[in-house]
Amino acid sequence: MTMRISSKTIFDVGVNQIGSLQNAVSKTQQQLSTGRRNLTAADDPIATARALEVTQSKSINTQLVTNRSNARSMLSLETVALASSTSILQDIKTLTVNAGNGGMTQKDRESLAVELEGRLADLLGQANSSDGVGGYVFSGYKSTTLPFSPTATGASYQGDQGQRELQVGSTRKVPITDSGSSVFENNVTGNGNFVTGPDPANYTRGGSGIISPGSVKDATLLTGHNYQIDFQVVPATAGTPKVTTYTVTDLTLNQPVPPAPVPAVPQPYTSGQSINFDGLQFEIKGDPADQDNFTIAPSTRQSVFTTVTDLIAALRAPGDGAAGQASLNNKLNQAHMNIDNATDNLLSVQSAVGSRLKELDYLDSSGDDLNLQYAATLSDLQDVDTVKAISQFTQQQTMLDAAQKSFKSLSGLSLFNYIS
Numbered sequence: 001m002t003m004r005i006s007s008k009t010i011f012d013v014g015v016n017q018i019g020s021l022q023n024a025v026s027k028t029q030q031q032l033s034t035g036r037r038n039l040t041a042a043d044d045p046i047a048t049a050r051a052l053e054v055t056q057s058k059s060i061n062t063q064l065v066t067n068r069s070n071a072r073s074m075l076s077l078e079t080v081a082l083a084s085s086t087s088i089l090q091d092i093k094t095l096t097v098n099a100g101n102g103g104m105t106q107k108d109r110e111s112l113a114v115e116l117e118g119r120l121a122d123l124l125g126q127a128n129s130s131d132g133v134g135g136y137v138f139s140g141y142k143s144t145t146l147p148f149s150p151t152a153t154g155a156s157y158q159g160d161q162g163q164r165e166l167q168v169g170s171t172r173k174v175p176i177t178d179s180g181s182s183v184f185e186n187n188v189t190g191n192g193n194f195v196t197g198p199d200p201a202n203y204t205r206g207g208s209g210i211i212s213p214g215s216v217k218d219a220t221l222l223t224g225h226n227y228q229i230d231f232q233v234v235p236a237t238a239g240t241p242k243v244t245t246y247t248v249t250d251l252t253l254n255q256p257v258p259p260a261p262v263p264a265v266p267q268p269y270t271s272g273q274s275i276n277f278d279g280l281q282f283e284i285k286g287d288p289a290d291q292d293n294f295t296i297a298p299s300t301r302q303s304v305f306t307t308v309t310d311l312i313a314a315l316r317a318p319g320d321g322a323a324g325q326a327s328l329n330n331k332l333n334q335a336h337m338n339i340d341n342a343t344d345n346l347l348s349v350q351s352a353v354g355s356r357l358k359e360l361d362y363l364d365s366s367g368d369d370l371n372l373q374y375a376a377t378l379s380d381l382q383d384v385d386t387v388k389a390i391s392q393f394t395q396q397q398t399m400l401d402a403a404q405k406s407f408k409s410l411s412g413l414s415l416f417n418y419i420s
Contacts, residue, residue: 058374064168065367068360071166074176075357078137081129082183082350088123089343092116092308096339099315100332102325106318109328113315120308124148124155127184127305131177138180140164147180154305157181169363174356183349185303187342190334191215192299193222196282198330199293203318207231207289208326213337214282214296221279224298225252229275232266233290244269244288248277286326304342311335 098104099112127138127148135143141162148155161182163175189195196211209231216222228249236242245266248257257277272285280296314331318324 054374054377058371060170061367061370061374064170065364067166068168068364068367071168071174071176072357072360074131074137074164074166075353075360077129077131078177079350079353079357081126081137082346082353085123085126085184086343086346086350088119088126089304089339089346092119092123092311093336093339093343095119096311096332096335099311100329106320109315109319113312116308116312116315120305120312123308124150124305127155127180137177138183140177140179140181148184148305150305152309154303154307154309155184157185157303168360169366172359172363174359176356178349178353183346184305184342185301187302187304187307187338187345188299189302189341190299190337192341194280195297195299195334197295197297197334198327199295200327202289202292202294203323203327205289205292206323207292208286208322209284209288209292209294210286210326210329210333211294212283212285213333214280216279217276217281218279223250223252223278225250225278226298227251227257227278227280227296229284229294229296231269231288231290231292233288246275246284246288248275250278287322289323302338304339307335307338307342311339 095112095116099109104112128146129137131137131143136145136147136159139145139147139159141164142159143164145158147159148157150156157180159180161179163179164177165173165175168174191213193216194214196214198207198209198211202209228251229246230249231244231246234243246269247266249255250257269284269288271287272283274281274283282296284294310331314328314335317327317331319328
């Protein structure tokens with residue numbers, strides 16, 4: 001049986017086939033020009049969905065890179081301010097040592113006080129360091145508020161206790177600032193456990209006793225109480241030398257130390273001899289006057305600005321004579337300890353900032369590895385195999401050329417060509 005094919009059928013089939021081949025060639029050409037295997041989601045729905053997820057993860061990782069850069073910038077600003085503040089405190093420490101020179105006159109000490117005022121202003125400037133974007137490094141969450149304002153007793157903190165943070169990893173936030181209170185005000189006084197000091201009236205009584213900062217002899221015996229050491233002096237008489245004794249009173253319990261029937265038994269005083277009780281140990285040197293007293297209290301927290309302001313006031317106080325020199329030395333001893341504690345606190349904060357910067361380096365390295373991994377995954381999901389695509393394009397183009405030539409020949413067949 002012979003099947004008849006109309007001219008219309010021949011044309012329709014030929015056109016459709018050529019159109020399909022042209023579409024295939026065009027798609028392959030687009031793949032080659034874009035470098036993408038999947039031009040639409042319909043080409044590979046699963047790969048397209050997975051590529052979207054990976055692209056989003058890659059974008060997040062890129063944002064984290066930016067966050068780490070911003071965090072490093074802020075922490076670097078803080079590092080500079082902390083290093084400068086530490087250097088200033090070291091200068092103040094040197095001036096404090098110089099102030100203890102017994103050969104200095106009141107005029108010399110006034111010169112040191114003026115120099116210390118300059119150092120205090122420098123330190124305040126570092127505490128008010130700008131973050132470079134209209135805010136301040138040490139103001140906590142109140143970033144646009146000036147952290148410290150000078151006062152008669154040092155400086156007043158205007159910020160809060162907050163630590164600003166940035167998301168620098170998928171599950172990690174890093175503090176990028178420290179509050180001015182924790183950096184410049186969180187300094188223990190004395191030796192960290194207790195503070196020794198003279199009664200200011202010792203100077204007016206003419207006493208020249210100097211008390212050491214002391215240390216802890218037995219931590220298990222510490223009470224955290226307030227104590228007072230009172231001196232009694234019996235003047236020398238003919239044939240009888242002067243006798244100096246002292247008693248220790250626990251002011252918290254209002255009883256003598258060690259507990260004894262009232263009145264407490266006075267202890268003989270020897271200059272420089274160690275005094276020990278309730279786990280404490282310290283020495284008193286010099287010649288205390290009758291009714292002179294010294295106090296021992298638990299350590300507290302003190303602003304470094306208060307420490308320097310008190311030091312300046314101590315240098316300007318009368319310091320001539322044995323009593324004046326003793327009063328000055330007592331205040332200098334306190335200043336030495338408090339400056340050392342403030343320096344230690346600054347170094348501790350510097351160490352913490354350095355640890356955060358080191359962590360950012362590790363996170364950067366990890367982020368770079370993730371970027372390489374994401375790029376490789378996206379390449380597997382999206383990128384076209386160039387060699388395969390070129391081979392396919394050549395094959396499709398050959399087929400299209402053949403189809404066009406055959407269609408031309410076939411469309412030229414007509415019975416009228418053979419009728420004379």
